Amino acid sequence: EAGVTQFPSHSVIEKGQTVTLRCDPISGHDNLYWYRRVMGKEIKFLLHFVKESKQDESGMPNNRFLAERTGGTYSTLKVQPAELEDSGVYFCASSQQGDDKDTQYFGPGTRLTVL
Amino acid sequence: GEDVEQSLFLSVREGDSSVINCTYTDSSSTYLYWYKQEPGAGLQLLTYIFSNMDMKQDQRLTVLLNKKDKHLSLRIADTQTGDSAIYFCAETRRDSSYKLIFGSGTRLLVRP
Numbered sequence: 001e002a003g004v005t006q007f008p009s010h011s012v013i014e015k016g017q018t019v020t021l022r023c024d025p026i027s028g029h030d031n032l033y034w035y036r037r038v039m040g041k042e043i044k045f046l047l048h049f050v051k052e053s054k055q056d057e058s059g060m061p062n063n064r065f066l067a068e069r070t071g072g073t074y075s076t077l078k079v080q081p082a083e084l085e086d087s088g089v090y091f092c093a094s095s096q097q098g099d100d101k102d103t104q105y106f107g108p109g110t111r112l113t114v115l
Numbered sequence: 116g117e118d119v120e121q122s123l124f125l126s127v128r129e130g131d132s133s134v135i136n137c138t139y140t141d142s143s144s145t146y147l148y149w150y151k152q153e154p155g156a157g158l159q160l161l162t163y164i165f166s167n168m169d170m171k172q173d174q175r176l177t178v179l180l181n182k183k184d185k186h187l188s189l190r191i192a193d194t195q196t197g198d199s200a201i202y203f204c205a206e207t208r209r210d211s212s213y214k215l216i217f218g219s220g221t222r223l224l225v226r227p
Contacts, residue, residue, distance in 0.1 A: 004157070033214065042119065043158075043203065043217040056212050091158065095213070102213040106150075106158035 004107035012113045018080040025094030038088035121218035133191040137204035144206040
């Protein structure tokens, strides 16, 4: 069974540009999460989808970030316009609905560098 | 300040035991987790413990939870060079759905 995949693995853009990150969760997983790790600090929660609905977007830093999950399968996270402080590693995770401990399976991450 | 804290770095000799520590602040934690990140890879769930447990053992891994002190530890017995990685502790809370709250990670270096 394929794990969580993310694309691209690396992205280098200039300040002011737009970048779109993609996450494909494990097939059948209704829960999808985005997290990011900035500058070697802790990994911080961004948002949580249940199927196509945003369950919790309390971690989204500002309105330059837009996450979508049309059809409840893959998700995209767009940053527009990108700022220097957006540099970091963006992780996606998925889990099965009804799993009491909600075991989250993580993708390899997308390393974003904003110059 | 951080809700979950870890020391940044630990170096051990191959074959020794490693103990990675974590402290958390919120008493409403439900599950506590240890994740491992190897270079270029995603986060791999190593083990977890429910908040009403004190200890959990899984092969070379032993997790200890001290709820009174809000202290979590991961002991790796007979540490191998393949254990070199960043280890993150994380928690979920009763009032915060299922989002994981992570520490900043402890980099474990295993010397031959």
